[in-house]
Amino acid sequence: MNSSNRSSTANKTITLIASAAVFMIAAAILNVCLGASRISLLQLWEALVSGPGPSAAARILWYVRLPRTAACLLAGAGLAVSGTVIQKVLANNLASPGIIGVNAGAGLAVAICSGFGMYSAWVIAGSAFLGAMIATFVVVIVARKSNASRTTVVLGGVAVTACLNAVTETIIVLIPDAALANVDFRVGGFSAVNHARLLPAAILILAGIVLLCTLTNELDVLSLGDDTAHSLGLRVNRMRNGFLTLAALLAGATVSFAGILGFVGLIVPHIARRFIGNESGKLLPFCALLGAGFVTICDLAARLVFAPYEVSTGILLNFLGGPFFVWLLLKRKDKHTK
Numbered sequence: 280m281n282s283s284n285r286s287s288t289a290n291k292t293i294t295l296i297a298s299a300a301v302f303m304i305a306a307a308i309l310n311v312c313l314g315a316s317r318i319s320l321l322q323l324w325e326a327l328v329s330g331p332g333p334s335a336a337a338r339i340l341w342y343v344r345l346p347r348t349a350a351c352l353l354a355g356a357g358l359a360v361s362g363t364v365i366q367k368v369l370a371n372n373l374a375s376p377g378i379i380g381v382n383a384g385a386g387l388a389v390a391i392c393s394g395f396g397m398y399s400a401w402v403i404a405g406s407a408f409l410g411a412m413i414a415t416f417v418v419v420i421v422a423r424k425s426n427a428s429r430t431t432v433v434l435g436g437v438a439v440t441a442c443l444n445a446v447t448e449t450i451i452v453l454i455p456d457a458a459l460a461n462v463d464f465r466v467g468g469f470s471a472v473n474h475a476r477l478l479p480a481a482i483l484i485l486a487g488i489v490l491l492c493t494l495t496n497e498l499d500v501l502s503l504g505d506d507t508a509h510s511l512g513l514r515v516n517r518m519r520n521g522f523l524t525l526a527a528l529l530a531g532a533t534v535s536f537a538g539i540l541g542f543v544g545l546i547v548p549h550i551a552r553r554f555i556g557n558e559s560g561k562l563l564p565f566c567a568l569l570g571a572g573f574v575t576i577c578d579l580a581a582r583l584v585f586a587p588y589e590v591s592t593g594i595l596l597n598f599l600g601g602p603f604f605v606w607l608l609l610k611r612k613d614k615h616t617k
Contacts, residue, residue, distance in 0.1 A: 295555050299568035306575040307352060311344045314582055318344070342473075349481070350472040351575040351592075354537040355547070357484040359570025360491060360563055361529035362544020363551070367502040367559065368522045369419075371433060373607060375545035376411070376530035377600075379436025382541070383443035384414025384527075385534035389464055390447045394454040404479040404535040411531030414439060415523050464538035467593020469578055476536050483532040487525050488567055495559035498522060502559075540574070540593050542600020547573055549607070 312318045318326075318336050326337040362375040369379075376382050388410025392403050418436045451465075491498070500513050501522065508515050533540065547570040548562075555565045574592070577599070581590045 292555065292561050296561070296565055296568065299565055299572065303352065303568045303572035303575070306572040306579070307348050310348045310351060310575050310579045311340065313579060314344070315587065346472050346474055346477055347469045347578070348575060350469045350477055350536055351578045352571040353477070353481055353484050354469075354533045354540060355543060355570035355572065355574030356488060356567040357529040357533040357570075358540060358543035358574070359547035359551075359566040360488050361526040361533075363548040363559075363562060363566045364491060364498065364522050364526040364529075365415075365544065366548055367498055367557075368519055368526070370502060370504070372549065373433045373545075373604075374436070375542065375548075376526070377539070377541040377544060378433060378440070378604075379418050380414040380439035380443060381411045381527055381530040382534055382539050383440040383447070384410040384412075385531040386410070386464055386539050387414075387443045387447045387450075388531070389535065390450045394450050400476045400535075401479045403476075404483060404532055407535040408483065408528050408531035411534065412524055412527035414443060415527045416520075419519075419523065464534070466591040467538035467540040467596070468581075468591035469537060470589065470591075472536055480532040480536045484529055487528045487532070488563070491522075491525055492560075492563050494522070495563060498559040498563075502557075538593060541597050542603065543570060543574060543596060545607075546600060546603050549603075 308320075308323075312320065312323060316335070316339055318340060322334075322336045323340065326332070326334070326340045329337065331337055331341040358376060361381070365374045365376065365379065365381070366372050385407035388406040389403055391410075392398070392406050397403070397406075418439050421435050421439075497513060497518055500508050500511055501515065501518050503511075505515050508518075530544070547566055551562055551566045551569050555561045574596075577595050578592045581592045581595045584590070
């Protein structure tokens with residue numbers, strides 16, 4: 280009976296992960312083919328086989344659609360996994376890269392780079408990661424020193440986000456060149472993505488996700504609480520710092536090419552847990568696939584819904600994420616009153 284249950288659970292997990300992969304692939308194909316210039320599946324196949332060529336379809340595919348779609352997939356996977364890790368480490372399902380200051384820290388680092396005229400993709404990606412990491416640890420240290428509750432951690436993150444955004448806006452006001460370079464970062468989107476800008480972040484995001492998927496057992500133990508994790512032989516402080524660093528790496532690398540995309544790290548983990556549960560070994564890969572497809576579909580909608588005008592993907596995500604966050608708060612309140 281136990282063996283049968285395990286087999287059924289394994290089959291369900293495989294089915295869910297395969298479904299998420301199909302959703303991601305379908306979203307990617309739609310994002311590549313649809314737009315102001317439609318590309319048929321036959322044209323897509325011919326362009327992929329022949330490479331960049333003289334035809335308009337091939338040029339659009341290789342120099343516009345493929346980099347943009349790859350950026351959507353990487354951003355969605357990176358932010359979804361980052362949000363999942365942050366929520367498990369902080370034991371707070373309201374936490375996410377956008378809410379606790381991670382994205383704001385990365386955005387500030389990008390603004391500083393722009394202010395000093397440093398536009399190298401590697402420099403921007405590294406600086407965004409550093410800014411995200413500093414913001415993350417500021418929130419965690421403040422929470423520990425004040426013995427803050429889980430909700431207070433989120434409020435502290437909101438305060439840190441406000442401060443970091445204020446510094447970013449000051450830099451933009453004082454340095455006009457930084458303002459021009461940061462228009463895309465402030466709203467979040469993929470219209471200016473190219474291969475050179477995407478490559479460093481892609482390496483960091485893929486490496487971070489792979490590494491996190493090898494540490495799922497440790498992440499599950501850490502989420503049980505400090506005392507339980509200590510009793511099971513886990514080096515709690517070292518592992519917590521390591522996981523938060525990897526989460527900051529994913530969020531910072533994403534901000535380096537996509538700008539401030541809010542709520543992906545909040546929405547996707549909540550949806551994923553409803554389908555596949557809270558076990559990290561299943562949750563992280565499922566979140567990566569689901570997040571990649573989700574952001575890609577949002578980017579497609581941002582391009583098509585108001586055609587011929589294009590709305591930034593970050594704006595659409597804020598429209599979706601704001602009500603979702605309010606719903607989570609109301610749901611949390613209902614649980615406490617019962």
